[in-house]
Amino acid sequence: MAIPNKATFEKVIKVLQKSMRIQDWNIGIELITSKELVNKYPNEADEDTQAISNRNLRRNYALISINTEYFCDEDENWYDTLVHEMLHIQETNYITTSQAYMSKNGTYFETIHEQYIDTLQKMFSNICPLEKFIKDNPKIFEKEDE
Ligand SMILES: [Zn+2]
Numbered sequence: 001m002a003i004p005n006k007a008t009f010e011k012v013i014k015v016l017q018k019s020m021r022i023q024d025w026n027i028g029i030e031l032i033t034s035k036e037l038v039n040k041y042p043n044e045a046d047e048d049t050q051a052i053s054n055r056n057l058r059r060n061y062a063l064i065s066i067n068t069e070y071f072c073d074e075d076e077n078w079y080d081t082l083v084h085e086m087l088h089i090q091e092t093n094y095i096t097t098s099q100a101y102m103s104k105n106g107t108y109f110e111t112i113h114e115q116y117i118d119t120l121q122k123m124f125s126n127i128c129p130l131e132k133f134i135k136d137n138p139k140i141f142e143k144e145d146e
Pocket of ligand 1: 084088114117
């Protein structure tokens with residue numbers, strides 16, 4: 001399906017927050033172009049970056065920025081990407097601690113870490129693929145008003 005609008009994203013996030021047990025987080029979403037994403041996160045993003053979640057651990061606030069251009073032609077990937085970013089939010093507590101320790105020890109932490117999140121995302125999307133999510137939450141996608 002085509003990439004949803006902001007209001008629909010917000011509803012999807014609410015449901016996923018429950019599944020992932022991260023209701024204590026306040027999660028915002030913005031739909032932006034790849035150029036805007038790169039301007040905002042010059043060190044993290046390039047033109048092909050699908051999304052970035054900026055987390056503030058002290059305030060339990062996260063802002064997910066979605067590169068809408070990335071999803072122009074593709075179906076369904078927005079959901080996998082959203083699950084991926086929300087897993088980053090879920091792991092924030094844990095990862096902040098281990099990052100500080102492991103980066104000191106010169107490991108390939110970032111790579112291993114992204115592989116781990118990808119594995120979790122595939123597992124999650126397998127247990128709850130978009131089709132099932134839509135079936136379980138039909139009201140969310142009823143019709144979007146712009
Ligand atoms: Zn990631």
